[in-house]
Amino acid sequence: MTLRLFNIPPDVAFLPALTRAILAGNFPADLPPPTLADLPRWTILLPTRRAVRSLQQSFLTVAGRDAMLLPRIRPIGDVEEDLLAPGDAAPDDDLLAPAITALEREALLIRLIDEWVVAYPDERLSREIAGSPSQAIALAESLSELVDTFETEEADLQKLSDLFAADLAEHRTSILGFLAIIRERLPEELTRLRLLGPMERRSHLLRLEAKRLADLQPESPIIAAGSTGSIPAAAELLKVIAGLPNGAVVLPGLDQTMSEESWQHVGPQHPQFGLKRLLESWHQAREDVLPLPGIETVRRNPSRPWLASEIMRPTAAAGGWRDALFAGRAEIARGMDGVSLVELADHHQEAQAIAIILREALETPGKTAALVTPDRDLARRVVSALKRWGVEIDDSAGVALIRRPLGSLLSALIDYRLSGFAIHEFAKLLHHPLATFGQTPELARKAAGIIDLALMRSGRDQLPPETMVEALVKARREAEKDSHALMALRRLGEADWALARDHALAVSAALATLAENEEATLAGHAGRFIAALERIADKDSDAPAADAIDLIVQSFTAAERFLPACGMERAALFLAGWLRRLPVRLPLHHPRLAILGLLEARLIDPDVVVMGGLTEASWPAQPDPGPWINRPMRESLGLTPPERSIGLTAHDFAQGFGAPQVVLTWSKRVKDQPAVASRWILRLKMILEATTTAFDDGAHWRRWARSFDSAEGDRRVVMPRPRPPVDARPRNLSITQVEKLMRDPYRIYAEKILGLQPLPPIGAAADLGLRGNLIHETLNRFSVAYPTILPLLAEDELIQIGSDVFAPHMADADVAGFWWPRFLRIVPWFIAEERQLRRGLLRIHAEVGAAHQFDGFTLTGRADRIDILTSGKARLIDYKTGRIPTGAQVKAGLAPQLTLEAALVAHGAFRGVEPVETDALLYIKLSGGAPPGLLVPINDLEVMEKAEEHLEKFKTLMRAYDDVTHGYLPRAAMEKEQDTSPFDHLSRWREWSIAEDAS
Structure with a gap:
């Protein structure tokens, strides 16, 4: 059979050349130029739908018309393209069963996997699937991809059984047993349901079309252009078209200048492999392929395809590489005309540079530009940078629905349900920009802020919908009576709490249906989420996403016959997976710019092509x-x-390399990891260096990209030294705040002058401060109840007091499961030590307050315990559940709590305590571990001498702060370099400390 085959090299604009050849009339055969009335009889098949749209525009442009009757232009398809529409393919299309959709097939596979788990409970994989609801969903998606591969390449799934005869490892045999799901059960179910796999049906349609054309031998011209025939059924259709009287096949970028030696060594990784295999299957040689008539006059740079061919030269033919390159020095230089190689520091800088290149193209009227990349992260960054x-730029891949x-918002709703109503997930939902719950955005944000303060930062790790209102009411009562509650809560008025309560009612009502957990259909579960979503946000605020969500729900309804019922968790996971996979295409974008995937870029010919993300593991x-x-x-x-x-992506690279202006970009780092430039970039650079060929390295684009993140001059952040007016400075401090002032004066500035209070993190577990407060409160109550003599059943009494103190917090798992048992271990140890400490004791003063005034300043304090001894002296005791100061720190005055307390006792500053001197300082560490506690006395210390010394130093320090030039420095004497302050972010410590190190 004589086949009519043509070729368009990469340096020719494919679709305009095809259009001109058709309108000129010397293609596909010796036909007169078609009249406008003749064109609708023509049929043109292209690889992608984007190419179809572009060819339609090309006819209008080349013909110089605003409107005309066009040929019948349809997509024939390629590896990843959804092709012939069911009603388009052939007259007897109704003989074909309909195709199962991807979502429906995954639902069916989930059911089949469940059945396999029941049938083979002893298999290790079976146990893993049974233990995780997400496993079956992930496996169904993976199996679906494998079935697509078999169907596309028309391989026989039944041959999988032949692999059992091989000598395989046990785990591999187990996997092959699992694959019986797609080898036996899936075909059986599809046959029963009278359905076909989508790729299988596509191949049937292509073969039906091939048979129709072969039988009818239509006289109307038909052209297949731009396909490499990588799908077997498509290759068969191309062959039939090429053999028709008025048929022709136009190949994209067949290398007809490559030496025969190199051609023979072309392998799967080479860009010409697909075309070579296609021609061999047709028993055609490269010489049998003709140049498309008229292309010699429109070739832009014939040296560019030659250079691309040398870049891709097969390794086995490398023997002639050196001679070819040095003989072609001039050709290399011509080929590099209009090519830039730009290496950037990282993805951020690469995206900035690409955005600049694309934006620069818009300065020339009518100029078009496109980024071609398989790297979705880079594409998203470029969209943002523009x-x-x-x-707004057209991204052919669209935007994942979840983005x-x-x-x-729907994803946050699903995560909240799947987490068991975790507080972190509730925070994401409550603070989502679209989550208004029927309120105006301003009121919703205000109410959400109050709920956040009241319910999310108090040690609660879960917040089910039905508990929200009650929890908010309780939080209000506690805030109004607790002097230690967050200041932001104590400042709220009646109207604020009413707003928050109304919002909590709306939130609780919207989320109420999510608490249900009985089995239902996929659509039933999805309906609960959508009903909640509609009560949370206005769907019109994001209409494209709303349409996509409706499409998923419709698909879930259609999938019910494949997976009749399942639990809420499985349905939610399935829904979340499709949120990540379903693209949303936005209608508004710039007409002269585009971001294209490798498949979408085929046959598209912008003036500027940026091939981005050219690193190994990305492209290819x-x-x-x-x-x-x-x-x-x-x-x-x-x-x-x-x-x-690799061969397919290499072909995409070679085709893009023929554009008028080409910019090749790659990053030295990707996702904080070192990256290696693509093998094709390395080969090109090697060729340029070997032949000493100059090239444009895009230094100006790199410089402009860096300039976005650089600032003129030295803008280092310096250490803050706030110097507020003296009358704004605090006139009273507690003893515990004295150490803060000495170690981190900026903290006192923030808390006492600015009136700021650090917020606990969202979902924070009950912190160590609460543990200390509970134990302190218990021991203080015990000391107040028994200030002189221990009760007969001291341990029982202490446990009873502890039970009363701990009771309000026992709902917290940490308190009930960890701290309370540790407290029970502390009790016998403490009582044993207490019997010894009470020898020579007159009376205990527990949790007593003090106030000492000087120079218009008041130093306050509250002592855990002051023991008045029979010797007439005092012993000061401080309970510690955390770190204990060292003796050296106490003596140096860096931990002055007990020494200042001693000074205030001597000055009679403690209410109800007679002025006495102190001769003993004691820390009692209470951990509940092994041992449960520890007595840590401060020895070798003249207590009263140090007490007066530290009090005088403090007075001197406060007089210094009465000087307006004395500032509040951050982190002045932190105990450890790595210690953090709650106001480090406000003082910008990380910035100025790095700046100081750099200087």
Whole structure:
């Protein structure tokens, strides 16, 4: 059979050249130029839907018309493209069963996996699936991809059983047993349901079209252009078209200048492999392929395809590389005309540079530009960077639904339910920008802030919907009577609490249905989430995402016959997975810019092509045989080797390399990891260096990209030294605040002058401060109740007092399960030590307050315990559940709590305590561990001498702060360098400390 084959090299604009050849009339055969009335009889098949749209525009442009009757232009498809519409393919299309959708097939596979788990309970994989609801969903998605591979390459799934005969490891045999799900059960179910797999049905449609054309031999011209025939059924259709009287196939970028030696060594990783295999299957040589008529006059730079061919030269043919390169020095220089190689520091800088290149293209009227990349992270960064100039760019991949505002809100709703109503997930939901719950955005934000303060920072780790209102009412009561409650809560008025309560009622009502957990259909579970979503946010605020969500719900309804019922958790996980996978395409974008994936970029010919993300493991990606079958298995099953993916992306690179202006970009670091430039970049640079060919390294773009993140001059942040007016400075401090003033004066400035209070983190577990307060309160009550003599059943009495103190907090798992048992271990140790401490004791003064005035300043304090001894002296005791100061710190005055207390006792500052001198300082460490406690006396210390010394030093310090030039320095004497202050973020410590180190 004579085949009519043509070729368009990469340096020719594919679709305009095809359009001109058709309108000129010398293609596909010796036909007169078609009249406008003739064109609708023509049929043109292209690889992608984007190419179809572009060719339609090309006809209007080349013909110079605003409107005209066009040929019938349809997508024929390629590896990842959804192709012929069911009603389009052939007259007898109704003989074909409909296709199962991807979502429906995954639902069916989940049911089949569940059945396999029941049938094989002793398998290790079976136990893993049974233990995790998400396992079956992930496996169903993976199995679905494997089935697509078999269907696309038309390999026989039944051959999987042949692999059992091989000598395989036990785990591999187990996997092959699991694959019986797709080898036997899935085909059985599809047959019963009268359905086909989507790729299988596509292949049937292509073969039906091929048979129709072969039988009818239509006289109307039909052209297939731009396809490499990587799908077997598509290759068969191309062959039929090429053999029709008025048919032709136009190949994209067949290398007809490559030496025969190199051609023979072309393998799966080479860009020409697909075309070579196609021609060999048709028994055609490269010489049998003709240049498309008229292209010689429109070639932009024939040296560019030659250079691309040398970059891709097969390793086995490298022997002639040196001679070819040095003989072609001039050709290399011409090929590099209009090519820039730009290496950037990281993804952020690469995205900035690409955005600048694209934005620069807009300065020339009519000029078009596109970023071609498989790297979705880089694409998203470029989209964001272009918004600097208000430019919205068309991303062919769309935006994942979960990245849209409404999609992210639905995801937060799902996470809240799956976490068992965890407080962290509730915070994400409550503070979402779209979560208004029927309020105006301003009131919703205010109410959410109050609920946050009242319910999310108090040690609570869960917040079910039905408990919100009651919890808020309780939080209000506690805030009004607790002097230690957050200042922000104590400042709230009646109207604020009413607003928060109304909002909590709306939140609770919206989320109420999520508490249900009985089995239901996929659509039933999804309906609960959508009903909650509609009560949370206005869906019109993100209409494209709302449409996509409606599509998922419709698909869930259709999938019910494949997975009749399941639990809420499984349905939620399934829904969350499709939020991540379903793209949303936005209608508004700049008409002259685009971001294209490798498949979408085929046949598209902008004036400027930026090929971005050219690093190994990205472009090309590492070949992956998949988790189910290894390379030898793929070979025995007749599947293409994984390296074929490299050849496909290499072909995309070679095609893009023919654009008028090409910018190749890559990053030295990707996701904080060192990255290696793509093998094709390394080869090109090696060629340029070997032949001493100059090239544009894009230094100006790199410099402009860096300039966005650099500032003129030295803008280092210096250590803050706030110097408020003297009358604004505090005129009273507690003894515990004295150490803060000495170690971190800035903290006193923030708390006492600015009136700030650090907020506990959201979902913080009951902190160590609460543990200390509970134990302190228990021991203080015990000492107040028995100030002189211990009761007969001292341990029982202490436990009873502790039970009363701990009771309000026993709902916290840490308190009930960890701190209370430790307290019970402390009790016998404490009572034993207390019997010794009470020898020679007159009376205990517990939790007593003091006030000492000087120079218009008041030093206050509250002592854990003051023991008045029979010797007439005092012993000061401080209970510690955390770190205890060292003796050296106490003596140096860096931990002056007990010494200042001693000075105040001597000055009669403690209420109800006669002035006496102190001769003993004692810390009691109470951990509940092994041992449960520890007595730590401060020895070798003249207590009263140090007490008066420290009091005088403090007075001197406070007089210094009465000087307006004396500032409040941050972190003046922190105990350890790595210790943090709650106001480090306000003082910008990380910034100025680094700046000081750099200087």
